[in-house]
């Protein structure tokens with residue numbers, strides 16, 4: 213076969229996550245102009261002419277991981293507030309956020325998060341934070357695929373945008389990033405208690421007009437459900453459903469506390485659930501009924517949530533917890549098969565975010581978001597079931613190289629687009645200021 217490729221991977225175990233769940237031993241993948249142009253066995257593809265041929269023997273080559281829910285900017289506040297339930301924890305966190313959330317700092321937090329995510333094999337994420345343009349620009353600079361967009365709150369935030377201007381500002385934001393190939397837009401009100409019913413509906417219209425995903429938090433804690441019942445006389449899911457908020461592509465973070473009626477509404481709506489097992493456990497929020505969601509064909513993605521609550525952006529740990537939790541919770545080791553967990557962070561995750569024809573599978577015609585996992589390690593030897601390895605044995609240090617849109621962003625464990633030393637140094641300097649401020653607020657030393 214004579215063809216020209218930019219990059220040709222040879223000899224990997226290719227875990228395609230395609231519609232037939234094909235796995236190719238001694239496999240090969242060719243990439244040209246950012247697109248996957250051939251997938252097959254080494255013997256079929258090794259004659260392809262390529263600018264660069266990569267020996268991928270003893271590696272898994274698979275789609276990059278998709279983090280379904282995160283707050284990149286919160287990486288600046290990692291471990292600042294600990295050991296509180298969600299509501300008082302948020303109140304305390306927001307004091308520091310208000311003091312330090314500027315465009316410049318959010319950009320720094322995003323770059324920190326991107327270093328961590330790329331190193332660990334994550335190639336896309338759904339991010340909600342102040343100054344979403346700072347996150348989007350940092351992602352473009354890093355060559356990372358990001359779903360993000362305007363956020364909405366009813367109170368004045370650190371971004372200086374007046375509440376009544378948020379929709380208009382959001383419209384301009386969506387226009388501005390419309391042609392960015394690495395950015396996929398979403399509209400993201402924080403939740404239905406911090407945004408009024410009218411605000412939620414305006415956000416839904418904004419999303420639908422732009423053909424964008426709608427992303428919000430829903431039913432994270434029992435306290436939230438109680439407050440929603442008190443204020444609106446119904447559960448968060450019923451509230452969103454009755455307001456028409458679920459009409460259109462929707463992603464709901466958490467969904468920990470759902471009634472039978474909520475389950476029916478959720479399943480009918482087609483909305484995706486963003487499951488954050490570590491954050492839910494650490495904040496004592498509860499255990500989302502993920503196995504039940506899968507039984508109802510509700511799309512589920514896995515996320516890390518912000519590094520303030522979970523406390524890192526490691527998708528491998530999140531996958532492992534997602535797999536284990538349902539089994540322990542329901543005392544049934546047949547639940548959440550490993551392959552299903554891998555689908556959530558690749559093919560199914562991409563589909564739920566509207567990226568199913570773009571990424572999430574190793575298939576011809578898709579963009580080349582690919583990761584190489586080094587199998588030459590005691591904890592990965594032997595390997596009889598790659599899916600079980602990916603969920604229960606692989607860790608972020610096993611990720612050797614990461615390609616996004618056909619370009620290496622991590623090469624032999626070295627970041628190629630981000631200056632990690634500079635980012636860490638800037639973050640340490642800022643952390644000193646955050647520490648002093650937090651101590652002055654609390655009247656105690658935060659060390």
Ligand SMILES: [Zn+2]
Nearest residue numbers: 429465517518
């Ligand atoms: Zn969140």
